Amino acid sequence: xxxxxxxxxxxxxxxxxxxxxxxxxxxxxxxxxxxxxxxxxxxxxxxxxxxxxxxxxxxxxxxxxxxxxxxxxxxxxxxxxxxxxxxxxxxxxxxxxxxxxxxxxxxxxxxxxxxxxxxxxxxxxxxxxxxxxxxxxxxxxxxxxxxxxxxxxxxxxxxxxxxxxxxxxxxxxxxxxxxxxxxxxxxxxxxxxxxxxxxxxxxxxxxxxxxxxxxxxxxxxxxxxxxxxxxxxxxxxxxxxxxxxxxxxxxxxxxxxxxx
DNA sequence: CGGCTTTGACCTGCGC
DNA sequence: GCGCAGGTCAAAGCCG
Numbered sequence: 001x002x003x004x005x006x007x008x009x010x011x012x013x014x015x016x017x018x019x020x021x022x023x024x025x026x027x028x029x030x031x032x033x034x035x036x037x038x039x040x041x042x043x044x045x046x047x048x049x050x051x052x053x054x055x056x057x058x059x060x061x062x063x064x065x066x067x068x069x070x071x072x073x074x075x076x077x078x079x080x081x082x083x084x085x086x087x088x089x090x091x092x093x094x095x096x097x098x099x100x101x102x103x104x105x106x107x108x109x110x111x112x113x114x115x116x117x118x119x120x121x122x123x124x125x126x127x128x129x130x131x132x133x134x135x136x137x138x139x140x141x142x143x144x145x146x147x148x149x150x151x152x153x154x155x156x157x158x159x160x161x162x163x164x165x166x167x168x169x170x171x172x173x174x175x176x177x178x179x180x181x182x183x184x185x186x187x188x189x190x191x192x193x194x195x196x197x198x199x200x201x202x203x204x205x206x207x208x209x210x211x212x213x214x215x216x217x218x219x220x221x222x223x224x225x226x227x228x229x230x231x232x233x234x235x236x237x238x239x240x241x242x243x244x245x246x247x248x249x250x251x252x253x254x255x256x257x258x259x260x
Numbered sequence: 261c262g263g264c265t266t267t268g269a270c271c272t273g274c275g276c
Numbered sequence: 277g278c279g280c281a282g283g284t285c286a287a288a289g290c291c292g
Contacts (some may be wrong), residue, residue: 142265144284157283171283 056172121184122175132156132172134184140170166191 098119123134132145133153147154153174160166168188175181 141263143286145266146282146284149281155282 083222090236119186121186123184124180125182132174134172134182136184138168154157162188180243181248187194 007214008105068099076215121134139161141161142156142158144157145154146157151173153176155171155173158170158172160168166188168190173183173185175183
C-alpha cells in the first residue's frame with residue numbers, strides 16, 4: 001500500500017512568508033507626507049498579492065485532483081483486496097456454490113462474461129441500516145427489488161440515471177455471511193464521468209459547473225465531495241499541523257493590525 | 261409537477 | 277411442456 005502524504009504551503013498570511021519580508025519592510029518605511037506613493041505601493045501590493053493567491057489557488061486545485069485520483073485508486077485496491085481475501089477464506093465447496101450463483105445471476109455462462117464488464121464491490125455499512133444503498137459517486141434509479149432463494153435479504157436492482165445513454169446496471173444485496181457487508185455487482189462500463197469526477201474536473205479548469213454541463217445537478221454532490229476531501233486531509237498530520245500553524249499566524253497578525 | 265421508490269405482474273431462460 | 281427462479285416492467289404512491 002502506498003502511503004500518501006501532502007506538503008502544503010498554505011501561505012494564508014500574506015505578510016509572514018519569506019518572500020514577503022522585504023516587501024513588508026519597504027511598506028513600513030514610508031514617510032507620512034508621501035501618501036500617493038504609499039497608495040500606489042499598496043495597490044501594487046494588492047495586485048501582487050492577488051496574483052500570488054491565484055497561483056496558490058491553482059496549485060491547490062491541482063493537488064485536489066491528485067488527491068481524488070489517489071483516493072479512487074485506493075478504493076479500487078481495497079475492494080480488490082477484500083474480494084481476494086473472501087475468495088481465499090471460502091471453502092472449495094462454497095466457491096463452487098458462489099460460481100453457480102454468479103452464473104445463474106446473469107443467465108450466461110461465466111466464460112462468456114466480459115472480463116471487465118462485471119465487477120463486484122463490497123461495502124461496509126451499519127448492520128442496523130436496512131437500506132440497500134451503495135454510495136459510489138454515480139446516480140442510480142432503482143427499478144426493482146426481489147427476494148432471492150439463496151439469500152433472505154432482498155436484492156435491489158438499479159440502472160444508471162443516464163440510461164439508456166449509459167447501459168450500466170447494478171445489483172445490491174446484503175452479504176449472507178456478514179450482515180454489515182453490502183455486495184454491489186456492476187454490469188457494464190459508464191460512458192460518462194461520475195458527478196464527483198465532473199466536479200473535480202470543473203474545479204481543475206477553474207470554473208463553475210453550469211447546470212447544463214453537470215451530469216446531474218444535486219446540491220448533495222458538493223457536500224459529499226467536501227466531506228471526502230476534508231476527511232482525507234484531516235488524516236494527514238503534516239497538513240493539519242501546517243494548517244494550525246497558518247491559522248495561528250493569521251490570528252496573531254490580525255491582532256497586530258488591531259494594535260497598530 | 262417531475263423524479264424516484266415500491267411492489268405486484270409479467271417475461272425469459274433453464275432444468276427436468 | 278411445466279414449474280421455478282431471476283430479471284424487468286409499469287402503475288401507483290410518495291416526496292421535495
